[in-house]
Amino acid sequence: MVDAVRCEKLVKIYDTGGQKVVALNGIDLTIKLGELMMLVGPSGCGKTTLISVIAGILDQDSGICELFGENVNAMRSKDKLQFRAKNIGFVFQAFNLLPSLNAAENVSIPLIINGVKRAEAERKAIKVLEQVGLGDRWKSFPSQLSGGQQQRVAIARALIHSPRLIVCDEPTSALDHVSGHNVMNLLKEVALHEDRALVIVTHDARIFEFADRIAQMDDGHVVKVTP
């Protein structure tokens, strides 16, 4: 079976006005379908950079990153966009919901980007909100929801178009312990299944227990993968 993600000798160098920062210094990493992979490591070691490259929103300087056996970086930019719209779900530390849209409208965005009609997309959005336990709050705006609830809306948004890969950057670090646990439960129980992989960047040792595997990073390298 094809791997969800296969990175080989990935290098990313940021060039900020003459000063070069090597953020990824030859990353080798494989993520299998059906697994929840956590990326951990000290601040500045390149975790966010790595999932940005994996999600296709940042181009590497060298090396290969294949998603489901396809070299996304080599695609034409239009195909790349379409690939991303279809296959990737995002969950952010800061939720990144659109404040002027209600929960259902926020959740429906990935479907709309994929060309689904608005009414149908919003109907589906309410169903997915039910799955994350917010079926009765679909009309609420982000400002009317708690942090944990907002992150659940964001998870619904990451799920609605049935992507094969979900990337999460620090999904629990803006939440208290209980909400963080709820969010992880949701990701593990609802979001994860055999045709899908999850990559979660985190500092939060309290949630390590949810991982199938943990990749330890330092200074642009993956230093250890457990188990």
Add this chain to the structure above:
Amino acid sequence: MNHIALKMLMGDTGKYLGIVMGLTFASLIMTQQPAIFMGILARTYSFISDTGLPDIWVMDEKVQFVDDIKPLQDTELYRVRGISGVAWAMPMYKGLLKARLADGAFQTCNVIGLDDTTLIGGPPIMLQGNISDLRRSDGVIIDIDGLNEKLSKLDADGKKIPLKIGDSLELNDHRAIIVGIAKVTRTFQSQPVIYTTYSRAKSYAPKERKLLSFVLVKAIKGQDLDELTRRIREKTGLAAYTQQEFMDITYNYFIKNTGIPINFGISVLLGFIVGAAIAGQTFYSFTLENIRQFGVLKAMGTSNWTLLRMILLQAVLVGSIGYGMGVGLTALFGYAMRHTILAFKFPWQLLVFSGAGVSIICMLAAFISILKVMRLEPAIVFKS
């Protein structure tokens, strides 16, 4: 994605109102100022257009516009009458004279003297009395706005009491009795207009050798007007213009020789610049504030082309609302001012003009926002 664009825009009420108000302001200035400008310019020739009957106006060669009177000798009238193709030719006196009111105050008035027998060249609309009442001794007809404003008396409470039929005033020590009230289109100088007969006007005017201002000519039926004006010019050495030509000459004189166009041009330009600055700046800062939202959409696979359309839609929406409000306010303004001295003219071309102005502002505003969003790296979404 259109509904998302609109909700994004209207979700930020403060910014949204700021942009719309900037555009409303620009649209208002760019419509209202030219409307006043055109109103004023139309007034420059309103005396000519009010005098509908004659085909051709004959005057001294050096006359540059309708209020630039260079008197002729009375004998010119007979020379014009002798030219073939002329059905009739009538004298007209036009001059500024001081009227002395009952309370002793003086007011400069535009006195028009009409041919004693035919009374050709009279006011376009009579409100009270009849133009033939001018045949009564010392009779004059005065325009209603003059009566209500500059010629009115103040009563004890300071309220204006307009002059009415039967009241008298003095023109150069000669008595004049109001026998009629007319409605005329306001002129550039906005002086009260007093109609009387040619011979009476001559008696009011200071004694001079020449007092004939214009000869008004009607061509015989089927006569080519251009040819007739040429013939009059050749035979008399005077200037002869068709009504339209004389209006154009007057209009062009004001365009070329007064600061009016420049002043209004500057107003319009300032309105454009200030409106563009406010609207463009607020629109851009709106985009910047929402840059993260655009980044999220981009990360999730929205194309630059779709984002461009979203921003254009936002610009078109605020542009249309601002334009509509500006034009609406201008129309309201014109309506509110319709009975006042203020000049105002609102032809459809003006809608096109200010519409184009607002569109340019919106396109500029959208353009810088679009550039910003196009260049946006979607990877910013992971930055906290």
